[in-house]
Amino acid sequence: MNEIQSSSPQSRGPADHSVRDQIVEAAGEHFSHYGYEKTTVSDLAKAIGFSKAYIYKFFDSKQAIGEAICAQCLSKIIAAADEAVAGAITPTEKFRQLFKVLVATSVNLVFNDRKLHDIAAHGAGEKWPSVRAYAEHIRQILTEIVREGRESGEFERKTPLDETVLAIDLVMQPYVNPLLLQYNLDLVEEAPARLSNLVLRSLAP
Structure with a gap:
């Protein structure tokens, strides 16, 4: 993990x-x-x-204690995401599962436990190291999925890899960033699937 x-x-x-x-x-x-x-x-x-x-x-400091709590929570989300991606076969399915599990796990862990939400939101706003590491890990997963998709012919290869990953990350932010997710809870059931379809259409060769 x-x-x-x-x-x-x-x-x-x-x-x-x-x-x-x-x-x-x-x-x-x-x-x-x-x-x-x-x-x-x-x-x-x-x-x-x-x-x-x-x-x-x-x-x-109090922040160091908050970060320890935040890091534990984010590690659980990352573990769930890694497991979901590892269990999918194609890059397309890996992306769908990544987005779906990130949102579902974040809602279950962060928004069903008020103390975790307050700390995670504060950490996101202050850009704590644990939050930055979480965001970087997600980008690394995305990079590997897109690279694999290009190698297999599932995804287009013309757009620079870093530009593609950044754009996908921006699409996902409202649903994986604790500071933003709180304003989009009404859409968490349908957004991952709809936005995944949008992203995957843009990645088609």
Whole structure:
């Protein structure tokens, strides 16, 4: 599984993963009740029962904790996308499955859990490293699908590869970016299939 990494400050301090996990889990619960924006590290320290200084041994800021939560969520979405693409045979089907699973998994994970939505949306707005890594991974998948489609003769070869991938990525953004997906939830059932058809028609040789 390709895990999305949070920013480097998260790895500071003692290598006690059980304590890190405890902080992240408790922080997620606290964020779900009070919201990411309104919560301070002092609030988290009181809720968890640790001193503020002790939390800072593991995370250098509230953002680092938020990134750890965000990275876990995005890693699950990427894992589902990778599995869907691996299970498809043709480049055309790989693209359809990628788009469909990215949207479905994002909705299930992010929008059925308010704390994850708030953190993911904040991370997307602030362009956290974990969010940038997630976006880059999607572009890498798209690049491989388009390249394979060109080699097999399913897709046209005239348009530069990077231009094609960028255009497809832009079409997908309203449904895979947490900051934008919240405004398009009414269309998540039909949009992936309709937009996939549009993209695939444009890729036809």
